[in-house]
Amino acid sequence: MTYPFLVDTARRIDSPTEGTYKEAASNHTRVPTTEEGFMVRSGDVRVLLAVGLLVVALSGQGDAQAPGGRGAAAQQPRVHANMLQLMRGVLYPASNVIFTVQSDDPDSFKPGLRPSTSSDPLTSAYGGWAAVENSGLALAESANLLIIPRQCGNGKPAPVQNADWQMWVQELRDAGMAAYKVGQAKNADAILDAASAVSDACLHCHQKYRNVPGGLPNRC
Amino acid sequence: MRVRKVLYGVMASVGIGTMFLAGVAAQAPARGRGAAQAARVHGNLLQVMRGIVYPASNVIFAAQSDDPATIKPAADPSTSPNPLTSAYGGWTAVENSGIALAEAANLLIVPGRTCSNGKPAPIQNADWQMWVQELRDAGMATYKAAQSKNQDAILDAAGVVSEACAHCHDKYREVPGGVANRC
Numbered sequence: 001m002t003y004p005f006l007v008d009t010a011r012r013i014d015s016p017t018e019g020t021y022k023e024a025a026s027n028h029t030r031v032p033t034t035e036e037g038f039m040v041r042s043g044d045v046r047v048l049l050a051v052g053l054l055v056v057a058l059s060g061q062g063d064a065q066a067p068g069g070r071g072a073a074a075q076q077p078r079v080h081a082n083m084l085q086l087m088r089g090v091l092y093p094a095s096n097v098i099f100t101v102q103s104d105d106p107d108s109f110k111p112g113l114r115p116s117t118s119s120d121p122l123t124s125a126y127g128g129w130a131a132v133e134n135s136g137l138a139l140a141e142s143a144n145l146l147i148i149p150r151q152c153g154n155g156k157p158a159p160v161q162n163a164d165w166q167m168w169v170q171e172l173r174d175a176g177m178a179a180y181k182v183g184q185a186k187n188a189d190a191i192l193d194a195a196s197a198v199s200d201a202c203l204h205c206h207q208k209y210r211n212v213p214g215g216l217p218n219r220c
Numbered sequence: 221m222r223v224r225k226v227l228y229g230v231m232a233s234v235g236i237g238t239m240f241l242a243g244v245a246a247q248a249p250a251r252g253r254g255a256a257q258a259a260r261v262h263g264n265l266l267q268v269m270r271g272i273v274y275p276a277s278n279v280i281f282a283a284q285s286d287d288p289a290t291i292k293p294a295a296d297p298s299t300s301p302n303p304l305t306s307a308y309g310g311w312t313a314v315e316n317s318g319i320a321l322a323e324a325a326n327l328l329i330v331p332g333r334t335c336s337n338g339k340p341a342p343i344q345n346a347d348w349q350m351w352v353q354e355l356r357d358a359g360m361a362t363y364k365a366a367q368s369k370n371q372d373a374i375l376d377a378a379g380v381v382s383e384a385c386a387h388c389h390d391k392y393r394e395v396p397g398g399v400a401n402r403c
Contacts, residue, residue, distance in 0.1 A: 075329045075349050080322035080360060088308050089320035090272060097301040119282040119313075120302035121275045130270075131301075138271035140262040141327055147257040148326065166257050177262060 077148045083220055084153030090142045095198055097121050097135035098179050102195045105188060106132055129186045136179030139198065143173045152209075152220035159209070159220065168205035175201040259330045265403055266336035268327050273355075276320035277381055279303050280362050283314045284378045287371055314366035314374065321381065322359030325352045335392075335403035342392070342403065351388035358384040 106128040112118035121131040175197040182194040209220040288310040294300035303313035365373035392403040
């Protein structure tokens with residue numbers, strides 16, 4: 001039997017930080033100045049504006065305006081939450097489904113009164129072992145959210161480019177997929193190992209980035 | 221002019237030195253900074269829906285009829301699989317589920333994702349992107365409604381979530397031919 005990380009309820013975030021890569025990048029766009037030798041003449045500006053308007057007008061005739069049309073540029077990820085909020089919104093509930101089935105056989109969960117809207121995945125329309133599968137997959141996919149540049153709970157940038165951060169993100173992916181496969185196999189013995197792998201993945205990262213001296217203000 | 225040349229020389233030296241030190245740090249095990257990881261696809265769209273979007277939505281829908289403030293914590297809240305009875309339960313669970321929806325939108329635009337029928341998810345379609353944005357907005361509206369702990373506000377927010385789901389599902393899920401044809 002493994003035990004998940006302890007939770008603390010001391011902190012509550014009132015306003016998430018939103019933004020995009022694009023916005024962040026635009027804030028750092030280098031603007032040439034005349035001192036650097038970039039002379040911009042008013043005539044050039046008029047030509048550029050005319051070309052720009054023509055491009056915009058022509059692009060309006062293409063697929064992008066048609067309902068369901070293709071051709072839109074790939075969207076960039078947007079950040080809606082800091083790391084703490086992300087953990088509590090996605091990783092924590094998915095982990096708890098996996099931890100629960102260490103002691104409670106997923107087959108023993110009866111569907112909720114209204115399974116299609118049950119807030120407990122184990123008693124939902126995709127309950128029991130399917131919920132274990134889905135939660136494993138949720139963990140693996142949530143790793144993609146952990147590598148999007150965002151803030152820690154303390155407002156500092158999350159160290160998403162650190163080599164150890166990336167290593168532990170990979171460990172989370174692997175643990176999630178291991179839980180997914182065990183959920184598919186409906187193997188109650190194997191789920192203990194899978195839950196342990198999830199717990200280890202959490203712990204390895206938390207030991208460095210969460211369980212730090214000074215508590216909440218210092219941790220990511 | 222001479223002062224400027226000296227100044228440029230100093231700046232160049234500092235720059236090169238900084239790059240050298242950064243390079244050394246990047247090679248240090250477990251401390252260095254590496255290139256940004258690319259997103260990896262582990263599940264198809266149906267699986268992402270069932271793994272993250274569906275359970276988060278259900279927390280929000282549950283809060284329409286059951287006042288989150290009245291939901292009692294589970295015997296062991298820290299490991300409860302039901303967010304509403306967990307350590308971050310009640311209204312906090314509704315907040316967190318709103319965040320989960322908004323962030324899950326990022327997973328709906330990952331290149332390489334397939335639909336459950338094996339075909340590529342149409343993530344570059346203009347309407348797909350519009351409805352992904354609608355999901356983001358609905359998630360954040362829920363987050364804010366839950367912060368206010370106002371059940372009337374959560375009714376509105378749940379309506380917005382429901383509409384965001386329906387708009388996309390109407391085109392990409394509720395299609396003739398059922399599962400084999402739907403995304």
